[in-house]
Structures are given as structure tokens and as C-alpha cells.
Amino acid sequence: MAFPGLKHASSGLLAALRAGSRLGLRSGSGKPHAATHAGTPSLPPIASLAPLTELIGSYLSPSDVEKVREAYRFADSAHLGQLRASGEPYISHPIAVTEICAGWKLDANALAAALLHDVIEDQDVSKQELVEKFGPEVAELVDGLTKLERLDFASKAQQQAESFRKMLLAMARDVRVILIKLADRLHNMRTLDVVSAEKRRRVARETLDIYAPIAHRLGLNVIYREFQNLCFAAMYPNRYQVLHRAVLAARGNRREVIGKIEDAVRAALPAAGIEAEVSGREKTLYGIYRKMLEQKKSFSEVLDIYGFRVIVHTLPECYLALGTLHQLYRPVPGKFKDYIAIPKLNGYQSLHTTLVGPYGTPVEFQFRTRDMHHVAEEGVASHWLYKESDTTLNDLQKRTHQWLQSLLDIQSQTGDSGEFLDHVKVDLFPDAVYVFTPRGKIISLPRGATPVDLAYAIHTDVGNQAVASKINGEFAPLRTELSSGDTIEIITSPASRPSAQWLNYVRTGRARSEIRHYLRTVKYEESVGFGERLLTQALEELHLALPAADDPQWDKLARSTGASSRDEILSDIGLGKRLAAVVARRFAPENALMATTAAAMDEMTAARAAPILIQGNEGQAVQLAPCCGPLPGDAIVAGVRLGQGLVVHTADCPVAQRAQAREPERWVPVAWDSQASKHFSTRLDIVTRNERGVLGRIAAEVSAADSNITHVTMHDDAVSTVLLHLTIQVDSRKHLAQVIRAVRHVPQVQKIVRVKG
Template structure:
């Protein structure tokens, strides 16, 4: 290659931070071969020079980002180098022998394995699909790192899918949803499964995803930052019990919520597990102590407790799951585990190649998934029937589902843990309502029996039979629960209406209002129910609460008081002491903060997790214990948002309108990058508090033309 070509390649990829990647790898693997990684970066960049992605970016940005994903997972050098080179043999003039000469046989084998996987059409016709699945599992059995690179490759392609043609987006998203996301989940990489599903969901059903995001936005307006409140409550209870643990809270991904709405046939407002919380303890004993503290403070929901520590899942997953009635009676799902258990739950198979301090990480809870692959491939080496092979593969991959059969041999798909009653309602509501017994594989069984994969189920019915109230606790599918509740509600409707009217009277009198037919009709309209009697029936059956009805009819009852003075926003300062928000982390009310004294500048307010505080750890005399004043703050706290939007007519204007609709002001706007398809810019927005920030970000994320959004932290802007 000529010197000018090398110079051109380096100029084209100067924005890729190879030094940063090498530095990241060194943090968990100090013995990493940085020279070999740099050589792979230069070789890959040179071989891909002149190739471009649909977005107009140099093609090599893709292998580099795939390597970045794997480095974030703390994987070994060979896997990361394979990521940098994974498209060279397929898309450039590079050859297997050349990669072997430069980087060794191990990496050449891995690159070749990824190349072969890329050429497999897993979403093709069933016969060809079965054969290609066989090849997929054979490649995985040789070296599982091949599929790790392929999954990271698919993840980055899905993150940048908006640059593809619409019809291509649909094909890739469907393949991701049907094959790659379940495969990531089966391998224990739950975070990747959730992100792949959500990215595919945004392509396959953008309106559905936007609907979920907007409902989240509406919910936050009504309840505030629930995650911060509940994590605070949990931390207080753990501190009382003397338990040292980290508490993490998060909202479920839009697709996860959508799927639960579909499975349970419930509206967004009726879902109980929109948020999830994790407690990470130091020891197994602390897990059970934490469970006791949680159950002592909040009432446990019957039937929602699972101990996967004493009885781990087959993939090594260990954790305690419980659901409690938390704030305002809302159900809250809590998972409790140790740090080692958490690592397995987060990384799955990747834990086998992760490094810490230069040595392979040995986790006592990890199960080697290669054994699962080996067992699977051995079983199918002699299988001649393609349909049988494909059926077994799907049974293995979709491990959270059960495939059973009717007496006529028709397949019925149910969630794991389903019972014959779920099976009956899956066939037809009338069959479920009139069910009196069931046979599984020809043997009479109780209705609460859990169905297993491949079993044949026969339902016995009788005229005059009707659902029993106890059935609600037996079934697991939303369809069955909804059908049973509907039938029970019909039978007890008159009683529920009478009870609901009394509950409504008490609730409305509590806020100084009267229940009238007009008020109930208004509530029915707002809640999209048939009429006032339906509102009362649902109140009486505990499907609605008086608080929810009042909030629907009289939202003004939740209004807030006067705004807090800007100069009095922080509590804990000495009289006359001035404060300033730090530019590096831009704290807003609602976030945990700490003050740092500066000579001549008063107190600088930082978020508790600001990275610039690391430089001040040894200067404890300068730290001030402060907090935000509780109440309503004015919208004067500037936060910078790093935003990537589609370069189409009207998009920027619509983004500005969305921010304005949230009663937020744009104080500045700076473009960082302009591409043929996308703009990247920094938007400075004046906000009230953390809840206001979340509302603005949710409104923007719900727009299909916003490709990426994150809070911009500028560590170079120090005091």
C-alpha cells in the first residue's frame, strides 16, 4: 500500500478512539496485548478503506463499535480482535491465510467462523432454515466466542438500522426478534436480549412503542420519579437492618411492557410490574436478611415469591424474586442477589471469557453453556427429519415457553408454568369456562398441574359448569385470567356495583366532593369504559381504586404550591454562603448532590456520582453535606442533551416543539456533526427538576426521528 493511501485511511478514521479502547481493555485486563489490538485496528481500517455504510460513515466504524461492545463486556483479546477483523475475509481482499500469518490461527478460526455465520440465512424456508440452524449450533460448539461476536455485530447493526431502506429494516428486525434476541436470552445475556427486542420493536411497531413511551410520560407527570422514590424507600429499610447493599431501579423496556400487556390482556394503567428493582448484597446471607427487611416493611403479594438461590435455574441464574405492595398500593417487583450472582445474571455466557486483573474471571455460579451446545449438537447429528430438528431447536431456544399438543396433534404455545386451564382457555373461552377436568398424556391430573414441553393435553367439559374464583390463582396467562374475571364479574355484577357505589362515596367525600351520575359518566369516558355502572363494578371488584377515579375527574386536586426561590434551592449551606451548579455534571433538583467549597466561589454543587469528584477524595475538609429544598423549583436549571436526529424536513422544528410542550425552554443549540442522513447536536434545556428532565427525554425518545439521546456530561468544564 502506498504512503498516501495509509495517510488517507488514518485521516478518515481519526475520530475512532483506539487509544480509548485499549485503555478500557487494560482496566480489566492489564496483561492485554495492546500492540496486537492496535495492529488489528490498523489492518482492518486499511482493508476496509474506501467502503462506506448506508449512513455515509466509513465502514470500519462498524467493526470498531462491535469491538467496543465486547470490550464493555470485559472479553478477552482474541474476541475483541475478531470483532475488529470480522468482515475482512468476507468484504475485503484479505484471506484466511493472511489473517493467520498476522494474528495467529486462533483468531483466523474465529474470523472465519463469524464469516460463515454471516452467510447463513436463518429466516429462510423451513427446510433450509433447519439446516442453517444445524450449522449455527455446530459453529457455536467449536467456539462460543463466534456467536458472541455475531450477537454484538447484530446489536450494532440494529442500533444503526435507521440508515437502511425501510423494507430491509423490516427483514432485519423480524430476524432479530425471532432468532437473535431469543438466542441472546437463552445464553443468559438478558440485557442484550431486551435491547435487541426493543430495537426490533421500534421498527416492527413504531406506533406501539411510541404509545408506551407517551404513557410512561403521562404516568411520570402523575406520580413523579417513582424509581428514585422507591429506591430511596428500599435503601432506608436496608440501612435500618444494617445491610450494606446497592439498590438499582429501572423502568422495563417498551417491548417488555407491550408483551406483558398482550399476554395479560391488560391496559398499561393496570400493569403492576412496569418498574423493576434489584438489591445487590455482599453475601448470600444478606440476601435473605434483605428479603426479611422488605417483607417486614411491605406486604408480600401471594404467589409471586421465587427462590432461585436455593434452586438455581439450569443456566446458572440465581436470585430471589418477590413482589410487594409498595407506595400507594402499587405492586413492585424486587430481585435480590449477590454481586457474583448479578454478574452471571447480566453477562451469561460472556462471563466465561471475561477478565479481571489480567486473569480469566472464575465465577462459582456460572454454568458452562458450551455443555448445552454440545448436548444439543450431539442429539441432532443423527437427526434426519428437518422439521423435527427445527422443532427441538425452538424448544431449546425459547426456554420460557411450552409447546404442547391437542389430542388431534395441533401445537399450542403457552408460557412456562402454564396449567391445563390455561390450555383450555387458549383453545376457546367456552371450553375454559366449562372445564371440569383434564388428562395429560392420557392420565387424569389436577387442574393446577404444570404442563411440560411435548405433552398432550385433553380437556373435559360439562354443561352448567362455570369458573371458580380459585382459578385466578391457578392460571398464568393473561387471556385465561381476563376470561375468568370477566365471567365472575358478570355473575357478581350487581353486588360489585352496590359495593363500588359505597366505595366511591367514601373516596369522594374524603376530598370534599360528591358522587353524581355526571361525575361517574365523565370518569367512564376518561377511562374508556362503557358507562357509569361499569366504573362502579370495577371499583367493587378492586380493578379500579377510588384514588384513580378521583385523579381522572379532578386532576387539579394534585396541583402543587408556590415555586421555591432560586437562591434558596439548596439546604445545608451556612448563612450567606453562595452556591453554583457545576458545569461538568449539571445537577438538577431531585438528584443526590454534594457541595465542594472553592476559595472566592462559595460552594460548587455536584451530583454525587460526578466523575470529577474523584480528584477531591483526599480533601474531605472541602466537602459539604447538602440537599435540594423539597418543593416545586422554577425551570432555570440548564441541562445539555446530546441528540442525534434524522436530517429530514421539519424534524428539528418538531423536536423543539416537543420540548416546548413539556414547558421547557431551549437556551442554546450547538451542532456537533452533520451527515447526509443525521444531525448530531447539543441542546441546552432549562428545567425544573429530575422529573422534568425525564419528561423531556421521554417525549423526545418517543419520536421515531430521534436516533439517539443521552444526557451530555462535559468533564472538561471544571470550576
Template sequence: MDDGALWVQEAELARLIARVVSYNPNCDTDLISRAYYYGADAHRGQLRHSGEPYITHPLAVAMILAEQRLDDATIVTALLHDTIEDTGATFGAVSQVFTSEIAELVDGVTKLTKLQLTSSETKQAENFRKLFMAMSRDMRVILVKLADRLHNMRTVKHMRPEKQAQKARETMDIFAPLAGRMGMQWMREELEDLSFGVLNPEGRRSIIHRFATLRRETGDVVEKITHDIRAELERTGIAGDVAGRAKRPFSIWRKMEEKKIGFSRLSDIYGFRVIVETEDECYRVLGAIHRRWRAVPDRFKDYISQPKSNGYRSIHTTVSGRDAKRVEVQIRTRAMHDVAESGVAAHWSYRDGERVENPFAVDPARWISDLTAQFDSSSDHDEFLEAVKLEMYTDQVFCFTPKGEVVKLPRGATPLDFAYAIHTRIGARAVGAKVDGVRVPLWQKLRNGESVEIVTAEGQTPQGSWLDLVVTGRAKSAIRKALRDADRHRYIRLGTELARVAFDQVGHRMSDKALTTAARALGVGSSEELLARLGSAELDTRAVLGILFPDVVLDDSDEIDATAAIVGLEPDQTFRRARCCQPLPGERIVGISYKGEGVLIHAIDCEALAEVEDQPQRWFDIAWHAGNHPAVHDVTFDMTIVNDSGVLGRTCTLIGQQKANISDLAFLERRQDFFRVKLDVELRSIEHLHAVRMALEAEGDVAMIERVRDPALSP
């Protein structure tokens, strides 16, 4: 780093420390400085896509968290959050130089960064579980990760276009809803808008252009309405802060899409906030605003008397303001506003050197416990994802039991969802419901503030049609489980017979291991569950046989010439597959030029790519040619088999039956009870690999088989 860049970064460090001292005069400034210099030294020589020294990123992340008035450990974690992942620093080193608490936080952020949250559904469900597990250990890990993602999205323009789109989709699908669910609405809105600018730049520009045109035609509406509200406060004798703004482009675009209307017909595009000292003043301000302007029916929400689960409290009302324009007004106290800005993060906020004892800040441990309680009971990855996304993406309605207890449900929930939210047994026996004393059908949508009484009957059991009546993951999961359990034993017997006949037809013996392998691949949990689903016709035997013994015989006359297997290179460019990751047709790939080596083809997730991430001039955007590829692409397997006569021969025969060729075989380990061998197998595609692997995993004498990828073999 040159002297000029060093001076700039040290100035930013001074600004960060000044910001932390402003809310926590007792902070450990030496600890923060040491963390900065440790990170700067660890990242020495590393550059961001923008060409700036890498340490600018941790500094920016730390400043985002300092704006939330967070504790020293969180600020230090932000400064160090990429050291364990991207430098030679280790967990032990960070723990020794700083504290075990900070090392645990940095390690937690590192593990989150490695999660591929937008991968296949089975893997996505497992990674969501890991995400919530990390949150349950220490919520500050997620706060650092959210700030990390926010700064990455603020600087996303420096990435390659395809990387920008991938980051934006992941942000829109995962991180923005998570920020909102944690009560950090400002961050959710900014993450959504930044992602919107990447995924639909024309749409965002059009909204901004319409706002500019509207301002030229009508003047500064925000300033005028802000003045009007202040005048009403003065008339009422209440001192308070008033702020207003036009809503963000993505929020406007989403409303246009949901309501299927154009910008000119859209109302409620301005939002205003009134912050006062006491709860009593909140309701007095509400009265003043409703006396001055006409309230819009069904657009009033009192989150002070019915707070959200993340601690959010505020009054929301929509009125027809100046020139009949609809505006939303939020009214809250200063303590409520702190939680509204920081959400769950308010638990760690400091002011004047002391942890803020905000009466509205929710306990993070209790919040995450409530959030994950319903997920723990779901073993099916589809049901788990359904529950997670419903919980993270939907707004809530608040209803009451006959005893006055509050039940929180997603918008669109029915009395049946309400029943299952109280207890699974009540949901299973529900035959009707009364809402505010009036008998209603089980499919009627509930509204805020309604009192719900569930009518039950002995002998009632869940019906298949109920799945269409509920929206909560908890209710859907419970209904599906009840339906499966009702005839489970009969279904298992029927499924066993169906599976036996199907295995006989293809010349294979049905075994527990084969069924367990298929169950794991299909994501249904166990061989018993697989048989039950076969018997209930939720699965058919072709799906099971397709997993274990897929037909990989292709028409060789249609095979692609192996020398022309890649699309995206010049005719005179030579290429070969990288030994480190051995990519196969069907996998996403990238080409990297190496001096004297031509272009090497790497899998997009190859660890060796990290070495050339800052050299975009060497990257080639390529893909496999569509069609049938010959079985000439070697892949290395590490396989452990039982040491018994004929086992190695049978496994080799199985590979041959899948139309794959063994090009090399070497013994890695010989024991009395098992052999460990290395196999080089020539394959057609990633699907061919899965077929060979499934066939071997279903073989009872194969204890383990793994695909070998070795970054050390990269050029």
C-alpha cells in the first residue's frame, strides 16, 4: 500500500474510532486500532475489484455497524471478518492476539460466507439450517454478515456482470428478507433497491425519472407535507421531529407489479415519520393527524399495542393529504425509533458508554428460538424451506384466543392455521371456527385484531383438502405428517412389495442400503419413509430405479467431438480440463489462460480460482457444448470397499454396467477388513457421474465413495 493510500485508510480508521467514541466513550480504542492494523497487514497486497486496497472493505463494514452503535467485539469482528477465510490468519492466531469471543465471531462469519444459499433445494435447506444455527449461537455473526453484504452491494458495479446478477439474486432472496425479519427495515429497503438496480436497471431508472417529472410538475411535495404536519404538532402543543421522503424505487415497482397499475395511478408513494417523547403523545399526534386529514379505511396499524415479534413498535396510518395525495405516517417514541432502526441489533446498542436498556429491544435468544421452533420438527427439506420462506417473507396479522392471548400469523392465514399455531392436536380435531363470535368456515382469511375460537370434535382427523386451506409451514407440515401416518403401515407393506417387484424387473436385489441410498438422494429421510411414499403413490418406483440404475446408454453416432466440446473459445485456442477440479459436461465452467498451457477449464466452484480472482483479463466466459459427450472425461474417486473375495470385481462390473471405463486403479490402503482404492473413471457428464456413484453407493459392500478434487494440482 503506498503512502497516500495508507494515509487515506488511517483517516478512515480515525473516523471509525471517532464514531464509536461518540456513542461509547469507554470503548477500547486500542483494541479497534490493533484489529485494523492486524487486518491491514493480513490483507497486504490484496485488492478489491475496484482496485482499492482490500482493507477498505472491512473498514466500511465496521462503519456500517458503528452507525448502529454496536459493541467493541462486533466492530473488531467486522475489521477481521475476512482474515481467516482470505489470508494466512488462523482461528488460533486471532484468538491469541485478540480474544476467543472475537475469534468465534470471525469464524462464524467465515462459515456463513462459505454457505451457498442459492444452490439446489436439498442443499439450500441444509444451509438454511446452518444459517439459523449460527444465528442461535450469536446474533452478531449475522449482523456482521448483513453489513458485509450491504457494502458488497454498494460496490457491486466493480464485479463481472454475471457475478453482479448472482449476488443481487441471493441478496433479494435471502439477505434482504432476513434484514427485514430482524427489524432492520432501512437495510432491507437499501439491499432490495441495490439488487433491483442490478436485476432491472431500466425499471429502476424509469421510476427515478417519473419521480423527477412529478417533482417538476408539483414542486417538493415532501417538504410541503412535512411543514403541514409540523404545523399540526405546534397547534396541539407537542414537540417532535418530523421527516419525510419518497419511497424507494423498488418499493414503488413492487406495488405497481402487485396492483397491476401504472405509476400515474399509484398512491401512497410518500412516507413520513413523527418521533415524540412518550407513548401518550403518539396517540395525541394520531388524533391531530386524523382531525386534519381524512384517514384511509383499512390502512391503520397499531404496533404499539400489538408489537411485532422483533420488538418493532409504531403506529401506522395512511391519510389523504395535500392535493388528495395518499401519504403514510408512522408515529413512535424515540426509544421505539431506536429499535425500529436497529431491530434485534438494538440489544447490543451503546449510548454514552453504557449498554442501552431499551424496554422495547427484543431478547435475541428468545427471538431466534421462536423463529426456529417450528423448523426443528420438519425433516423434509421441502417442508423446511416452505416454513423458512413463509416466516421470513410474509407480513403478520395478530389475532386473539378467547382468553385474550395473542397469536401471530402470516398474512392470509385461516382459522385452521390459527388452530395449528395453538397446538397440533387442536388443529387436527378442528371442525369449525368462530371469529368475533360469528361462525365462519375454516378457509376464511383472518384479519388483524379478530378473536378466534376453534370448534373441535373427537374423531376428527386431518383431510387432504386442508393443505389448500393453510398457509403456515407448521400447519402444512403437521397435516402432511398426519395424512402419511394414518395409513403408514399399510403403505409401507404395499411400498415394499412394489419396490421388490421393480428391483426384480431390472435384475437387482432390493436391500436396505439400496433403499437408504435412494431415500437420501430423493430427500425423504429414511428407507421406511421411502416405502411409505411408494405405497401412497407420492413416489413411483421409476423415480427410485432412476436414481439407482439410470439408463445412460446414448446414441454414439450423435456424440460431440471431444476437441470441440467447449463453446466460447476461438477456433485456434487449445484447451484442457484442469486436474484440480476435473470438470464434467453439465457443470458450470470458466476458462483461465495459463502461460504455455493454453486455456484450462475449471469448474465454477473450483478453489484454485481464488488465485486468479483479481486477474479478469485471464478469464473466459465459456460453456460445454449442448448434446451427447463421449465417455472420455476422467474423474477420480476415493472408494472404500469390504475386503472380501469378489467385491472388487463386482464393483468394477457395476461401473462397466453404467457404460463407464476404469482408466486407472491404485490401492491407497489395505486393511484386514477393508480396502481403500483410488479409481480414475472416464465419464460422459455430471449426470453420468451421479449414475455411477449411485450404483456404487447402493452396493452393500461399498462402505464409502467420494469424488476427489485437489486444489494442489492446479497449475
């Protein structure tokens, strides 16, 4: 029994349902078992290789066909006696998967891997055996498709995430891995009706979350639409049936309107000298359902469920056909999209417009060439179907390669498989915005992306050093959502660092993984360095020297405190998880590896006697409290906050005073280091007369005092005055005083104060 290749597969709902009853889904374990499921169809004939041989013989050489036949014989022998849940011989599943791949015109090695894709997982065939029999290329493909089931995992979710990571990384090295996997999942979805309702929902949800977005990202729109409808039917069978009947009824009611539009279009295009192929298209049931949910509409309110596709010979004819139909019917404002000039991320190209047809019915039209149509339907698989080396396909392959490479970049910075899968899911957004760099380069980003996403898309260093952005020439916050057509400029500073708050609004997997990688590694390195400083100071109070890194005392201390290494001990000190004075006392000869409560109190007292020197550029191990914004020269105090290290406040800060009263044991004396940083932000409120040019004069005085304005807002207090809120950069309290004196020289300035809190 054979399935047609994917090239001929229909995305229509009825076709998908008819296909779904042909073969059953394999059992969860994949091992031989008896078919006992209620309602299982009678056993069909043994699967035959003849239809597959005929299909691949149309484009493969005889030697390649023989290689595929040899893979079939090996797979047939390996799966001998194994049955699917429907009771069919298991070999019917690899044959069906291979026929789908043959529809994409994949090469002999990929087809052999499709036939063998379950032999390692189900039948304990070794990878080395496949290498010896079919070569390393086939063995690598099969290994990339094999789930991780024989290792110990903490949970089923972790095992699944690790298997996905293995498959996606194999895909990044060879895109044929995911094509075979998508064909495998498509056949399983088509034959999902013989398993339990719970398993149908679970498999459908997994398909909708992972495999359908990957198919869309690779431009495989036929399989993407079929995945959506099959998942909808499996997850919500009652809603599916109700909507299916409603669409059939609406199709009959609107047949006259659609027929009238089609006749008018078929007459108008030849009259304009355009030879075109016009075909009707219908939104998928899942697409209609999702629109009803998102827009909170009833079915009767979803009018644009029908549309037309116009396929022409040349690119200019796309625009000519568009203009012709705009003269025939009135276009809906804001509903025109040019995906030819700016293709989608997956290489899709078409012109989209919505026209108001007879009786006020909105109808969507798509205009594309034949080559664009091939790419739109088959995506990256069109590389094997059509081997002309034209620009469109080369660009598509390049974009796909860049995305696959980004998966490897994310993997290199992500240790946890679940986190890696989350990053990939974020990267599979179906919609995109298209923005411009100042040099005119177009960059595609997921909908909802921000300037931070763009910064990391340009380069990791640009993202790590981003401090501000300009959108269309105007300063805008880094959290601003971008819109298509925006021109974005990223402002950077060598002193800038990524913020954990960025994770709340970035949208791309690359930006998310880069930020987390930076925070994880740099925070650790900074906390180790700062912890070493704190411990050195505490040891000096005890007249002890810091032990060398290879001193055996570190290993003893680590074992006794549950730490894994010297660096972990120092990092814990820097992050406030351990007190430096307590750790220092452990090195005292009279109290080796002993720490009593009394000793700990003595150590804290000793620590308070020697203030910790603050430079202000320690990174995340030392934070300057935003409530009071301390500057070098201010009297300061610092509290140890678990996981955050030292938080430095001004001595008169009300927030610090309240916290110190609650937990006095967590507060230590601090002082400014003579080598403090030169970049501190502080805020000024300036009341000035509302006169022309006053802001420019204030800015000039700030600049003359060797300072810089990083942010400014204003508020009208009255008709004659205005309140300016300035954020400026200074290097000390003394420098701030110089800036204030300079600003007072402006005659219009009535009042100026430093803002705390």
C-alpha cells in the first residue's frame, strides 16, 4: 500500500481526513505487539515497494534506486514481526515516510535513511552496522533521527527536550534530518485515529508546538497547513466537526459570489494582456478557528475565508495583475503586503491584497510567479525539486543556513536542554517585522521584537554594549516594539552591560540565549573576583594571607561546606551567600574548619572594623542602589542581599535605614576606593523660565563642565516655568557640584536640586 508523495498531497481538510484512515500509528514503545485497539481496521495486504520504486526511478539513477531497495530489504528484515497499532506490518510506515520524501525528490542517501529511521531506536541495530552497510552519511542521518531513550533522565520532559535538542542540532548540520522527521511526523499524524484520545491530544499538541512551526520556518507550507488541520481535528474533534459543517454550508451560500468574482478576474486579466492561472483557495479550518479566537468573532463574522491565487509568468506581471484587479474592485486600505520586494523569513514571496467584491464580500488575492509558487509550497525542499541556481533559491538557502547556524550558536551557550528548546520555540514565530539599519540593510525579526533583538542580530558585542536606540531618527527606549519599515540605530557604550530586565521583552532566541549566557558567566566571574577581594580584606584583619589557588586547604574547605571548588566559595562570598569573615576564620590555625556561632559573631565584628572599598565598576557583584544613586564622595553603607552581593546606598537613604533596622547583621561598612569608576549616573530637577533656547544653554553648560546628558524629560509647572528632569553622567559628588554651579550661570534657571529616590 503506498501513499502519494508530498508534492501531490492536498492541504484540504477532507483529503487530510481520508489520508488519516489508511495506516495506524506505531505503538509508544515501537516494539512488536498485537493490535487490540477497538475498531482497528482489518489487516491490509503486506506493504509493497513497487510504487516507491516507480516514483524514485523517475529521477534517480539505477545504482541509487538499488541502494534504496537494499535499505528497504534491511529495514524489512529488522522490523520483521513488528506491528503498528493498527495491526499492519511496521515496514508500511518507513515506506510511507520514504514516499513523502521522494515527493520532495530527496537523494538516495536521504531515502535510505528514511527507510531505516527507526532501526536503531526500535531494533537495537548499531550505528556502526549502518556505517559498514550504507556508509557514514546514511548512518549520521539515522542517528540524528533517533530519540534518546536508553539514558537516565530526571523526567519524561527532560528526555523529550534532550531528544529534540539532538534532532535540531543534527538538522543544523544537515537539513535532510528534519525533512525526514517531518515526513515521519506527517504520516503519524495522518494515521493517528487508531490510538487513544489522550495520546492523540498529546501528539497533536507536540506537533503544533514544534513540528508545524519548523515546517513553516522552512517554507513547507503544504505540510504546515496539513499539520494544523490534523492537529485541530485530534485536539478538538467536536469543534472541528462543527466548523467543518459550517464551512461547507457557507461554501454553498457564497458559491454565486465567488463564481462571479472568478469569472470577472478570468476576463479582466487576458483583456490586460496578462496570461495567468487563477485558482480559488480557502482558509484552513484551523486558520478560521484561530482567527475566531484571537478576534473574538463568531463564524458568521469571519468573512475572508475565501481567496484567489493568481500565478503569472514574470515578476512584472505580478504588479500588472495587481493593478488590473485594483481597477476592477476596490482595495481595502492597509491590506496590501509586498512580500516580493521583502520576502518572509522562510523565503515566501507573493503580493497580497484584499478587495471588496460584489455584495461587500472581502476577498484576498495572492499574485506570484511559478518559481515563487514552488518555493511557497515546498520551501527549502524546493532545492531538491528544482535545481536551477537562480537568485531566489540561493537567497532562501542562505537564510535557512543562517537560521540553522543560529541553533548551533544557541546550543554552544545553553547547558540545559529545556532552556535550549525554549529558545528555539521563541525563534519559530510565524510572523515577522522588517526593519532597516542606518545603511539601508533589511533585517527580519519576529513580531514584537525590540531594538535589543536587532542589536544581537547584528553582532553579540553590539547587543552586549547597547545603551539606547534611535527609531526613525528619534530616541526610543530599548523595550520599544519595532514595526515594519522602521529605521533603527543602536547606540553603544563600552561601559554598558546586558541587563536581566531585557529578558522580559526580547523576542529572538539568539538575544535571549546571549543575554542569559552573559549574565550567567560574567556574573560568576565578577562574583569570584569580588569575593576574592572581600576574603583578602577579611584575612588581613586576622593577619593572614590569602592561600594560593592550589593550596590543599581550599579542597578541605570545599568538602566541609558542600562547595565544588575554590571558585564556587569565592563566588558565594561575592554574591552574599557566605560571609567573608566566616570563611576567613576557617583558615585560622586555631579554628581550622571550625565555625561556631560565637566565632561567627566575632568575625562579623572584625569585618565591620575594616570597610570594604567600592570602585563602582565591580559589575553584578556590587550594585549601586537606584533609590538613592550614591556617588563617590557620598557617605555610604552596604547591605549583603542573597544572590545579589553588596547593594550600596547613601548613608541617609530611608530605604537603607529601614532595611538596616530589620536585618542589622547583613550590613557592613564600606568606603569609596581612591580608584573609583568615572561613569556614574545621577538625576537633576531644574525649574527654569519657559523661554526659547533655554534647554540648549543648559546643555551647553553641562557639556562645558565635562558631563553628559543621557536622558531628559520636561513637565510644564505653569505657563511661565518648566520643570526639566535630567539624567547626567559624573565621576564624583565633587564633579556633580561643579555641574550644578555651571548650570546656575544660566539666567533663566530658578532652582536646581539633586534627585534621590
